[in-house]
Amino acid sequence: MTIPSATYRIQFRNGMTFDRAITLLPYLQRLGISHLYASPIFTATTDSTHGYDVTDANEIDPALGGRDGFNRLSTALQQTGLGLILDIVPNHMAASLENAWWRDVIEHGENSQYARYFDIDWSRRLTLPFLGEDFERVLQNDELSIKPHPQTGHPALAYYDSFYPLTPASWQGRADEVLAINDRAAIAELHQQQPWQLINWRDARKDLSYRRFFEITGLVGVRVEDEAVFNASHALILELVHSGAVSGLRVDHVDGLADPQGYLQRLRRAAGEDCYITVEKILADEEQIPSEWPISGTTGYEFIAALSHALIDDTQIDALHLAYEAVTEERNDVSAGLRAARELMVDRNFAGEFSRLLALATVVAHSEQRNFGEAELHVALREMLIAFPVYRTYGRPAGMPLAGEALLQQVLEAVKFSAFPAALSFLQAILLGAISEQSEQDAAEFRTRFQQLTGPLMAKSVEDTLFFRNHAILAINEVGAEPLPHPFSVEHFHQQMQTRLHHQPDALSTTSTHDTKRGEDARARLYSLSEAPALWAENVTRWRELNQSKVLTLNEGPAPEPAVEWMLYQALAGAWPTTLRPDDHDGLRTLEARFLPFVEKALREAKLRTDWADGDETYEQAVLEYAKHLLSAENSAFLTDFVTAIQPFVDAGLVNSLSQTVIKLTAPGVPDIYQGSEALDFSLVDPDNRREPDYAVLEAQLVDRSRPDFTQPSDWRSGKLKQQVIACLLHLRLDKPQLFRFGDYQPLYATGAHPEHLIAYARQDSENSLIVVAPRLMLEGTSWAETSIPLPESLAHRHYRNLLSGATLALNEQLSLDNLPPYAPLVLIAS
Template sequence: MCIPTATYRVQFRNGMTFDRLTTHISYLKQLGISHLYASPIFTATDGSSHGYDVTDANEIDPAIGGRAGFDRMVDALKAEGLGLILDIVPNHMAASLENRWWYDVVENGPASAYSGHFDIDWSRRLTLPVLDTSFEAALEGNEIGVGRDPSTGKPSLTYRGSFFPLAPYSYAGRSEEIMKAADRETIAALHDEQAYQLIPWRDVPRALSYRRFFEIAGLVGVRVEDRQVFDDTHRLILELVRSGAVQGLRIDHVDGLTDPKAYLDRLRAAVGPDCYLTVEKILGDDETLPADWPVSGTTGYEFISAISDALVDGDNVGRLRQRYEALTGHSVDGSADVHAAKRLLLEKNFVGELTRLGDLVLEAAEIERYDMAELERSARAAVTELLIAFPRYRTYGTETGLTSEDADLLETARSTIQVEDGSPISQALDVGLRLLKGSVSVDARPVAASFRTRFQQLTGPLMAKSVEDTVFFRDNAVLALNEVGSEAAQAQFSIERFHEKMRMRARHWPHALSATSTHDTKRGEDARARLYALTEMPDVWAQAVDRWQSMNSGALANAEKSRAPEPNVEWMLYQALAGVWPVETGVADAASLKALEERFIPYVEKALREAKLRTSWLEPDEDYEASVIAYARHLLSPDNRRFLEDFTETIVPLARAGFVNSLSQTVIKLMAPGVPDVYQGSEALDLSLVDPDNRRLPDFASLDSNLATAEVTNLDLSDPGSWARLKQALVARLLTLRRDDPGLFATGAYTPLAASGAAADAVIAFARTDGARAVIIAGPRLVGRTLRQQSIVGLPELLSDVEISLPTPLADRRYRDLWSGRSRFVGNSIQAIAEASPVPFLVLVSDEPAA
């Protein structure tokens, strides 16, 4: 199999095309990556900013260069010896009339050749959620009419410039008549004859007739489990792999598929054994990827979570949460918060999916001869409780039922639900569990199969939207911990946990991607690393927030007699701002403040709506949002001088500690087990906010120019202007090391190394070994308090008395220092790891056996 030594993720669109990327391939080679890792490249909706809304899976999008541009890019990659990994989207396509398959389904309904390609409930009419009001009100307001679609010439229903095709039988022999005299009665009758119905977009949660991607009605589920659908949607993908243009695939949202393993087995058989496959999969803290999946691992969200164990102050994170609770009045209870968010989403956002599951329980109960009079009132409630109690993204049951592990997981979830034995809701829960396990009568097996599939396809979106897109915007105590792949309000952090996770990674999934920034992360890796340092200074931060609240109290507003923003949101605003604060320019540069405001305000709006407390996407409170946004603008006003100066003075030590964290995070990612992925531009500083901010086009010209002269020079924490170049140079040096010795990092063992001395807790050390080859890595952690207390700008003083013990396989051998190139003999320990080094990171390389 072709295992990358390192990947570089590029977001096509938003200005990035194949030809534009081609001009930067020599830069990627110089940086040290082995494979370009491309966002979806297949034709998507017009103006798509991400490519996950595919309209034609068998065409390369002309908007980014089409097949000709793609081929030129592939040729250029091959000329530099680089490979290509594609992000593919088997779970869904765009529910857009630009999608010719979807258009055909809308036009012809169940008679369409593609009606089985999409996951549609054909027991009722296909719902198209495009109206701002009811159909009757839109018709009465003359917003719905009949006209010829200018792109096809076919008679269509029209609504605000959109054309919805009419089934040919509904206008056969009378198209001209309809065009000339289409009164409201005629239009309503035509609408009633279609296999679809136009509905208000607000009705999506309860009325949608097809499986969507998460909450997005514009993305319709694809039945890729059907062999014909698989073939139709993978024709070009397989051609590109078999031709040698593509060496790897990243499978988006694998948990959305009916049977992920069956899909992956089919894909592996189609692409052959050499294609590198990874899956986008969120793992719980106690969960591992199924060992029988024919992939190299996940796309790396769990690696981000592991990094927090190494860089978060586990002794003080609880103190920061306590100060947050005292200042804001917002209590932190991860489990309770997730359960509350799940209940809210099931009642408002996923009510249609919930209702369908409840109906299936009733259908099975009737077949199994339960007392229906009792169960009818309890089925939906029972499914609700089971969904809320279920602790992971999904189980992986098939037509034959569940694995013993998944069955035990569901039984454990069931045991946490407080219901009276023998009560109707208890009986309904039993029916639901029997359906999931497949332990039902022959007559009920089709219902069980449907229930199991729908349940498994709902638990993932429900968990994601509850945790990542609700709780992580409600619990603002430590924003750095609110990241994709992390647990809500995680309490335990330790270097021992990190080492154990890396040992397991090396043993079971050594070729999984290791990510620190992605297009889906809540903030850029350097912003997150900076905010990790807050866990080391909880009292300093809380006191600062108290001061800033007082300074800016005049900007508070009353939205419907409630304070806006409330203290919880104020804490969030200050912390989010701290993560992205431009310490290199500070408050003197009004232009930088304005540029930051343009990025910050969309983040604020998104954070408020995702929290779903006083406003939401479905029910926005514009007055409240305007009040909070006005407050945020006030924070960034050049006239708010007193606050800006205090904020900057407070943030500078945090930023220094954060940059040390950033370098440590970088070194760990590039040296630890797994394939490191560099997200576009994050080889320099990535102080981005949530999307769309994190999908901005990097300044490749500057990156290229800086790398040409980049050196791993002395770390100067007093000069933030030098940080980006230093990080970039560090990335290039370490990626080159990986590329020069791929075997060591692909299959090498992971060995934690023990440190001793007064600052032992401030060091992380480990080794990678593969036979005679070895590399020793050591660097700083938890330096925030030291940097603040001693006001030092370097770290040799902190690390000078640390001693790292070496086990027998690593001791008594000669090593080459990566930074100086000098060779030295090392006994059974290493001391003064930061002396005579430009950066406080020890990287010693040996390719000879111990003496």
């Protein structure tokens, strides 16, 4: 297996095609990338912006250039010596009429050859939740009609531009008669004869008959645990791997699968031992990938969480939380907020999935003659789901791993006073497989669906609810982050890196993705708020006063409320371009076009005063007008104050950015560069983070591989400095792959006047020694005077070359930092 030295993620679609990607390969080669990492390339719904809504897993999307375009890209990659990693989507496909498999299921129901390809409850009619209102209202509005299907000419139920094929038994032998139907009662009767029923999209959360991806009804779960389904959905993927065109696979949402371990073992057997495989998997703190999984590791969200320990000021972050409470005039009880978010998910957003689980548990309870009813089971199941601390357990037909048993015991201990003990013990017995044989079929389905539900519940309650409600410091509201308040420490970062080296040295280390809540450089800037909570609070108080006239008083309270104001100023500070001036009207309009969609999404994801399903347009409009005012050229007093006040955070953020970059490129793991973030990435949540970068500028900045000049402010602010540092270190990784893959990780600790302002470690194998020193907590421009790093014997008494400056130095028992600029990281390689 060839392990990448570094990957570069490209988002195909939205104008990025295979032929366009080919033109970027010389640039990626100069940058030092070993593998192109591609978003899904298989045929997806028309105008898909991301490719995760696959309609044909065995066709390369013509919109990207089709198979011919892919072959051209493959040839170009081989000519430049770059590998290719594909993002594949085994958990779901598009529940779209463009999907031939899905369309066949609609037409033929349970008799379709693809009926078992999808995770559908066939005990009732297939629900299609794509109506704007209830069926009866849509019918009365004459929005439904019988028309010939555009492709087949057969009778179909038409709803605007969608044509739902009628099952043959309802029209064969009388097609003309059926096509002539225009009576509402006759349409309703014909609809009743179908193996499917159209319903209001709002009813999906409680009445869906198929497993979906999270809350997205347009994505239907695929039963890839079935060998026939695996083979049918992976035929082209495996062909590309076996041909040598693809050297690695990234598995999307592995926790959604019925049996992740079984799937990965089958994928490994089918793809071969040489295929590099990673999985999208969110790990909680101290959680590790199951050792039985035959993969190289995760896609690296836990690395982002580890970095926060290296760059946040733990001595002052509590003061920032207190400042937030003072401004909002509310106690910020994150634990209570987390429970409230989880309750909302269980009781409302995933009500249908919960009801199905409860029904299965009730059937098993009756079969096992347990002397408690559905009400007791309801409370017990609800409490267990709410208390679940990780994405899921990994029980299989053979039983639950010891780690899973321990986790279930932990959950039961947490809820033992909240539910009927016998009901809790019964649910534990089902999950551990301690059920009689006569109940095993229903119990097995319960186990599978319980494990498939805990992940979406965690993701939607934490990442897509709590993180949009709790605004104290937005930088830590990130995918993979621990939601509850916790200490931050450099020591914890060191421990995480040593664990990473031991458990998954070949996993990806990421800092930005298409799913992160904000770009890596926005996050790095906002980390610095932890260094000056009083200053930040003073700024917010002053800005609120400057813009007070734009706060509206609604029946439910002010709009925006203080917590949302705090969020808006922080999000704006994170996204503010380094060179944007308050009098640059065009630049302000460009930022506004990105900022307002973020604000709308943030309000709806919070699910407090508005929501995606039940929106409060008056409230949303009030907050959007407030946000728009912040970026109005007429609001010059605020803009001038804002730009001046955030400059110290901007400068500190650029130092943080460089530190996290150097750490990512030298710590255990395979660094992943998200498109454009080799320069500066101040993006907001998707879709903003999926914009195509300006590759012309990026290529122009890297015409030559000159050494970075840390004394040029323009290079910091353009991202050129960061880009040069990346190119320098990536080429070192190409030259010394064994050092970075197998080299030991040794924490180093400074002594003297300013040890808290740096993080240091060494990487060492039998042939090479590397010392890394990165600045931290630099908001006040602290120096490294009278500070040094004692060196262990294995690193001492040697000559080193500063990879970033070219200078050489001889080190004895210590590395003195006295005369070194504290804003420039050190990367020293033994010469």
